[in-house]
Amino acid sequence: MKKSILAAAILAGGMVMSGQVLAAKTLVYCSEGSPEGFDAALFTSGTSFDASANTMFDGLVNFKTGTTEVVPGVAESWSVSEDGKELTFKLRAGVKFHTTKGFTPTRDLNADDVIFSFNRQMDKEDPYFKLVNGKFPYFNAMDMAKLIVDIVKVDDMTVKFVLDHPEAPIVSNMAMAFASIQSAEYAAQLHKAGKETDLNQKPVGTGPFQFVGYKKDSVIRYAKNASYWGDKPAIDNLVFSITTDASVRYQKMKAGECHVMPYPNPADIENIRKEEGITMMQQEGLNVGYLAYNTEKENFKDARVRKALNYAINKEAIKTVVFNGEATVAKNPIPPTIWSYDMSTVDDSYDVEKAKALLQEAGLGEGFKTNIWAMPVQRPYNPDAKKMAELIQADWAKIGVEAEIVTFEWGEYLKRSKAGEHDTVLLGWTGDNGDPDNFLRVLLGCQSKINGTNRARWCNDDFEALLQAALLSTTPIVRTALYEKAQKIFKEQAPWATIAHSTVFMPISDKVTGYKIDPLGGHFFHNVDLK
């Protein structure tokens, strides 16, 4: 009898939750892809960060869940020297690394762990540096090796970073995934056994959940870390059920096979909202989609031309057609969820006459030929670049500017646009650490023109001076004032057409409480409970 009831339950009820009765609370998250590994420093994808840093690790500092505010992590406090070139962290006592099948820590976290976590990413002699040929993409992209001159162990529980030059966002950087604190003891044990790759495959951290196992491309299992130093998670088990297709994730939510899913199909959103038992959470994303004018090309050297093209673009139409209406039209290069966002900016209105007049004034009244580069892939800040390019193409045609749409394979697209081969290019950015510098300097700074991430190839002395001044100050009010000024220059000079900030959607089951959307795009479960 019992068996037949079970069979009936399996047949009838999408089976999963009812298939087995678990006293423990298990939350199933239908994640969007397989992690590349579990050592966050080796990767750049949010999928890998969710599976590693966001569940199992702490930084010296962490982001307060649901905000970009920096709060103490395994460091209980920190201080910055007068000249901004010394950063000292006081570590928290009694922080325990996870005890797993392969590792039993003999001591609590101390300065050696912190030093190891960073040194391995820049010391060419470190076995863990050699293991991956120095492939630490975030550390490299942010040029941290140049910034950090030395890491000094002041005492067992105090670490001092000596910097080459002052850089205010460094504290926020320490909360990023690549700066997760690894156990030096575990690393040494693995090195001795010749099993260095286990650092990435059998992770040991200090975070709220610990690793149980990973079945490649299928499922990741975590258990609550009962000796976590912070608030202990309310759920006992956390399961990532890897489901790459967005429509299939939605079906799984409907069938009760998972509690939370990221990245719903834009086309499904209306239906999910109507679904019983599922709540659609949403928030403005910390991103920006833009069209960059290559300011080194003859036609785009004159700010009036760039401004004219901005006036010609109907952004409301783009919002409706490309984003299904689920986005915020962008007027600044940083999203409204970031501090120092300049509320007073007046956006370039959609005004064809004004655009024509400006072009005339710039001596290009006859119009000209150009191109629009459109990405071949969907990105969080732009779900359909080709469609967007077509709309802009039609808008520009009205003022006599004839644009050809160009596209390349993604890697090639990035490479060629970095080299400045485009006239205008569609691209975007998702914030890493909630600091305005992470948008403004990376995308519009003079150094980035050399590195290539400044696709407008725009280097404005006044703008740059403001960014540099803001780096030197650690006082938010001072920095805010500087960044607001910088945004005014940006708007006048128009190196980009700012297009939109997309909305982040998160369908969650009504059984889940306490979930918060992370503005930085991560997925966190330590504050979550199940009804």
Added chain:
Amino acid sequence: MFSFLFRRLLVLIPTYIGITLAAFAFIHVIPGDPILVMAGERGLPPEKYAELMHAFGYDQPLWKQYLDYVGQLLQGNFGTSFVTGRPVLDEFFELFPATVELAFFALFFALLIGIPAGIIAAVKRGTFFDHSLMTISLTGFSMPLFWWALLLIVFFSGYLGWTPVSGRISAMFFFDTPTGFMLIDSLLSDEEGAFKSAVMHLILPAVALGTIPMATFARQSRSAMLETLNEDFIKTARAKGLSPFRVTIVHAFRNALIPIVTVIGLSVGVLLGGAILTETIFSWPGIGKWMVDSIFRRDYPVVQGGLILIATIVIMVNLTVDVLYGIIDPRIRKQGH
């Protein structure tokens, strides 16, 4: 028989040269290198980029990279994944059982339905059954797999709630998988309901993947049967007064087997190809999904190694089919003498 086998094996040498060359060329002609793709919008300082290209040997001339690669292959070294840092062979053998399990049941389903249907259609040629079967199989044959799989999920899992949506087993179960075959491992695990869960998870993907081969088998066995049913020896058998069943199965079907076995052999390639889509939709952790992910990440060693391993399987299956011909039809194996 021995020299027949020997000749077949000899052909493998040029085949493998072709395969390694194709596998190597294929991934290298796709623009964008793994380091660029990894860096994404963030990019890398140029000197760091050059340093990494050099460290991984991607700055070497292509012919040299190819020779190095083949040299490593000959020593049995498939390299390590650029992304996960794990040996390609380890990853392959971890995921391969899932694909085999899926392909096996898809094939089983296709044979079980396709061949009897084809035989019946041939025997009852021109009837309503024949016409409807051919129409259905034509539909099945031309259906986009992606759409068909989603339709199955929406109807059977979403609307009726009979089967789970995706995956190999309920996420509530987590046990060791020593064999990699979920049906076996779930039995070994001693967890109540695990086996049932694994079976239920297998049904939809196997049906989705088996549909196209099923249609092919039905059509192929129908036409092969029609051909043999018109032969003189069938007339003789009928004239001898044998039962219609015996005429159809023993006399006609056995002689119709050659083209059917050929199609079954070829369908292994189709199944592995179809597995890419099926696995992606059903989140089935097999080699199809693994290859797709790796192509997007420009994970050269995995794509190259994976292609060679998959080609090896297809070759082995076809070799087996060739040998089977010899068993089914003695005329073929005698040709060499």
